[in-house]
Amino acid sequence: MALIQISSPHVQRPTKTADIMRLVILATLPGLLAMTFFFGWGTLINVVLASVFALLFEALCTAARKRPVGFFLKDNSALLTGILLALAIPSFAPWWVTLTGVFFAIVIAKQLYGGLGQNPFNPAMVGYALLLISFPVEMTRWTAPFDINGNSWNILSFADTFSIIFGIGASDPSVLLNLDAHTGATPLDTLKHRNGLTTEELWQSSSVLANAGAWYAVSFGYFVGGIFLIYRKIFTWHTPITLLVTLAIVSSIGFAIDPDSFADPFVHLTTGATMLGAFFIATDPVSSATSNRGKIIFAAGIAILVYVIRTWGNYPDAMAFAVMIMNLCAPFIDQYSQPRSYGHKKANTLSSGGK
Amino acid sequence: MSTNYKELTLNGLWKNNPALVQLLGLCPLLAVTASVVNALSLGIASMLVLIGSNFAVSVFRNFIPSAVRLPVYVMIIAALVTSIELAMQALTYELYLILGIFIPLIVTNCIIMGRAEAFAAKNPIKASLYDGFIMGLGFTVVLVLLGALREILGAGTLFADMDLLFGASAANMKIVIFEDYVGFLFAILPPGAFVGLGLLIALKNAVDITMKDRELRRQSAPQKSIIKTAQVDS
Numbered sequence: 351m352a353l354i355q356i357s358s359p360h361v362q363r364p365t366k367t368a369d370i371m372r373l374v375i376l377a378t379l380p381g382l383l384a385m386t387f388f389f390g391w392g393t394l395i396n397v398v399l400a401s402v403f404a405l406l407f408e409a410l411c412t413a414a415r416k417r418p419v420g421f422f423l424k425d426n427s428a429l430l431t432g433i434l435l436a437l438a439i440p441s442f443a444p445w446w447v448t449l450t451g452v453f454f455a456i457v458i459a460k461q462l463y464g465g466l467g468q469n470p471f472n473p474a475m476v477g478y479a480l481l482l483i484s485f486p487v488e489m490t491r492w493t494a495p496f497d498i499n500g501n502s503w504n505i506l507s508f509a510d511t512f513s514i515i516f517g518i519g520a521s522d523p524s525v526l527l528n529l530d531a532h533t534g535a536t537p538l539d540t541l542k543h544r545n546g547l548t549t550e551e552l553w554q555s556s557s558v559l560a561n562a563g564a565w566y567a568v569s570f571g572y573f574v575g576g577i578f579l580i581y582r583k584i585f586t587w588h589t590p591i592t593l594l595v596t597l598a599i600v601s602s603i604g605f606a607i608d609p610d611s612f613a614d615p616f617v618h619l620t621t622g623a624t625m626l627g628a629f630f631i632a633t634d635p636v637s638s639a640t641s642n643r644g645k646i647i648f649a650a651g652i653a654i655l656v657y658v659i660r661t662w663g664n665y666p667d668a669m670a671f672a673v674m675i676m677n678l679c680a681p682f683i684d685q686y687s688q689p690r691s692y693g694h695k696k697a698n699t700l701s702s703g704g705k
Numbered sequence: 706m707s708t709n710y711k712e713l714t715l716n717g718l719w720k721n722n723p724a725l726v727q728l729l730g731l732c733p734l735l736a737v738t739a740s741v742v743n744a745l746s747l748g749i750a751s752m753l754v755l756i757g758s759n760f761a762v763s764v765f766r767n768f769i770p771s772a773v774r775l776p777v778y779v780m781i782i783a784a785l786v787t788s789i790e791l792a793m794q795a796l797t798y799e800l801y802l803i804l805g806i807f808i809p810l811i812v813t814n815c816i817i818m819g820r821a822e823a824f825a826a827k828n829p830i831k832a833s834l835y836d837g838f839i840m841g842l843g844f845t846v847v848l849v850l851l852g853a854l855r856e857i858l859g860a861g862t863l864f865a866d867m868d869l870l871f872g873a874s875a876a877n878m879k880i881v882i883f884e885d886y887v888g889f890l891f892a893i894l895p896p897g898a899f900v901g902l903g904l905l906i907a908l909k910n911a912v913d914i915t916m917k918d919r920e921l922r923r924q925s926a927p928q929k930s931i932i933k934t935a936q937v938d939s
Contacts, residue, residue, distance in 0.1 A: 450889075458900065462907075484891040 392441025404432025576629025717839030744852025752841025759837030861886025
């Protein structure tokens, strides 16, 4: 009898936190490259800046809490928080905006709650929401993208971007004064403040929407990175796919009812923070729901909230608020979505009397 | 029964501080502490009501039937708050407009009812007066601390608009800490009050733990002490 011989070991070593975090950081690269290509150097500078701040605060906090500093720095989680926050804030945000955001994300939202694994809210989104409500002017300094139609580059040089972010050393002082010439509305902004125009008229008249391709490309970058993470089994498909499908369904309903005053589903999926949020924010294992069923409820809730706030709320985008509200609900969702354990007929939940 | 004034002082200001330990009166504490002047005025108003209610309850403590004592306390407190409100309307009208609903809401401040029930109803007049003063002071100090923290972070100034409370001569008390400060809205908004109060409580607990550690180390005999946490319902 011939048996196929496969040599041991069959059990691989468990994946370390640091490896997971490093893969997630790698997966942000396509989106980061797209943002740098279309929106200039600001994002790249912010990413470096936020990473340095994040590691610094993490080191200070772990040292103050008398924990091993090197061990916690090497798990890459602070680095990832810093990078995600930097990707979320506008590319021309001044350095102290990044500093404040990272301080709140790492110190208040993460370390004060007990460090990695203890934070009820996604730290990057706490930092982002804080910045959004505290510095409304600085947080709307989005650059107008690389102009596709005119085939001309509209992005600032590295040196100018650098001096805008740090507020010093501009080769030409007019750069700092004429900042407004380089900033512009985002597509979601344009579709929100529509000055009485219908969606169709907006698409024909708005220069921002004519360049929407830049935002599609960035979203595509994050989408590719996210699919890579699902392929590497960093997270399951449940959260991101449910989020995207629910958002598509809800926005389709709105668009079907009144196409003149609601944006179409494609815009909702491909502009704003949808892709970054679906694949990189909502999938945070600490602050999201745990079971697969729970993840589906969690993600659907985020999608509905995003649509509601984008359409009827005060802010053009809503990923941070939606994720934080659903973070609050995550323990509750977990309570009622526990999977059935092997050998039991029903899941062990409160409703089944704890049997 | 002799009254230990040292114990009362320590309780009101630190060990049983109404805002940091008992966590009473959080509604005005969080709502009006966006600046020092608001915090100080509401603190003083609350302190006056607390002194007055402690005094009145202590005077009448032997005449109030225990079955209807709470309605009687509420009547006393409401009368005092109404007087304070009218006085503020007459003396500091702008401040009265700024503080708005939070002056009448002093009636519902749990500290006042709490001290009436827990202290003034059982103690003589002098001790009750002192307890009202020191508890009110403990509350005011925390209000002002939180107000200063939020004013510095939120607006970059300290003691702005003090003329609303102390008259025109206090107009130059304003200290500008940061020139050209962009403002940090978060500190002014309610979430900033929650985070700020949380940090103050954490600071107090940290000081307590350090003191306790030092105490334990000083005692040569190694004794195991059980850390007791004060829990007071609102």
